[in-house]
Amino acid sequence: MTLRPPPALLYEELVRAALREDLGRGGDLTTDSIVEAEATAVGRIVARQAGRVAGLEVALSAFRLLDPEAGAQIRVRDGEDAAAGATLAIVSGRARALLAAERTALNLLGRLCGIATATRDLVQAVRPHPARIVCTRKTTPGLRALEKYAVRAGGGHNHRFGLDDAVLIKDNHRVLAGGVRPAVERARRAAGHLVKIEVEVETLAELDEALAAGADAVLLDNLPLDLLRRAVEAIGGRCLAEASGGITPRTVHAVAATGVDVISVGWLTHSAPALDVSFDIDPTV
Numbered sequence: 001m002t003l004r005p006p007p008a009l010l011y012e013e014l015v016r017a018a019l020r021e022d023l024g025r026g027g028d029l030t031t032d033s034i035v036e037a038e039a040t041a042v043g044r045i046v047a048r049q050a051g052r053v054a055g056l057e058v059a060l061s062a063f064r065l066l067d068p069e070a071g072a073q074i075r076v077r078d079g080e081d082a083a084a085g086a087t088l089a090i091v092s093g094r095a096r097a098l099l100a101a102e103r104t105a106l107n108l109l110g111r112l113c114g115i116a117t118a119t120r121d122l123v124q125a126v127r128p129h130p131a132r133i134v135c136t137r138k139t140t141p142g143l144r145a146l147e148k149y150a151v152r153a154g155g156g157h158n159h160r161f162g163l164d165d166a167v168l169i170k171d172n173h174r175v176l177a178g179g180v181r182p183a184v185e186r187a188r189r190a191a192g193h194l195v196k197i198e199v200e201v202e203t204l205a206e207l208d209e210a211l212a213a214g215a216d217a218v219l220l221d222n223l224p225l226d227l228l229r230r231a232v233e234a235i236g237g238r239c240l241a242e243a244s245g246g247i248t249p250r251t252v253h254a255v256a257a258t259g260v261d262v263i264s265v266g267w268l269t270h271s272a273p274a275l276d277v278s279f280d281i282d283p284t285v
Contacts, residue, residue: 003079003153010145011058015065018104028100041095042285043102045109047082048276052120054078054153055112056089058146059105067097079153081120088277095281102279111143112150113275118268119154122252129256131263134159136244138266147269159264167197168219174199180206184213198242207231211238219264221245225254232259 045059053076063070070093076082088109091098122133133156139147148158160166167187169180177183180199187197198217199210204227210218211234220231222245235241242262243255255263 005057005078006145006149008057008061012061012065014142014146015058015061015104015108018108019062019065019101022104023100028096031096031099035095035099037096039095040093041098041281042090042092043098043279043281044090045088045105046278046280047076047086047088047113048084048278050084051082051113051117051275052154053080053082053088053113054116054150055109055146058112059109060089060091062101062105062108063091063093063098066101067093069093070097079116091279092285098279098281106277106279108146110274110277111140112146112153113277115147115150115268115272116154117275118272119151119156121249122263122265122268123155125249125252126256126263129253129259131243131256131260132157133252133268134242134262134264135268136160136264136266137162138270140269151268156268157262167191167195169197169199170219171200171202174206180209181213184210184215188214198240201231204231204234207234211235215239217242219244220260225258228255228258228260 056074056078060072070091073090076086076088082088119133126133135148135151135156136159144161148161151158160168169183169187174180174183177186180201184197184199191197196216198219199215200219200221201207201210202221207218217240218235219242220228223231228243232241240262241260242264243260244264247255247263247265252263
């Protein structure tokens, strides 16, 4: 899978908003009172922990927004692993701009690297089974495009980006529709010919109903391993099988071994710990 960085259009306004939030009404009082306006500096973005890199260009944009002439030398690219202590990039420019942008850059970079690292670990944990690790819509408001990019940097794949990507019939939809079959039938009548229909099921009986209704995919929610295996056997390749619910690094390999096609993990984007990164000014330059 080729990793394509998100276009600046998807994150520049977000970075601008984060900088405005940090600079507030009076700007960087500390830096502006200590550092001369004409001073320049060189700093290193450093990974204090080993992990998978994601979001480096996003972080660098924070420095460039405050100093359009800031330069950067990237040492470890998105999608690559960095050792603890590794220099990810060297940044040069106006010293005031570098220090004012530092926290915004590191907040975003640490968050995205943490997601990429957690995803990488899950992807490695399911081998040699072919199940894909995917994220969900449980993302930080405003950061969805970036957090889903970080999942891809970790070797994972993306589920829906939004409600308009595909039909996903969940428990509340089933209740309001009166069951799995009527929900699928209504969705099939309303959806375009290119739209896939997935149904969340919690029992083998609901699975049978979803298969009979012609669902394109089924989300096997919180099923124990023995039922997951039976469900995959019942599906027999007729549609895509997705497992979800309470999946952890300890259990993910066993889930993959049941034969499911996809394993969706919400905590990748809502609870993965940030990677510890720093920005260190070089005192010798």
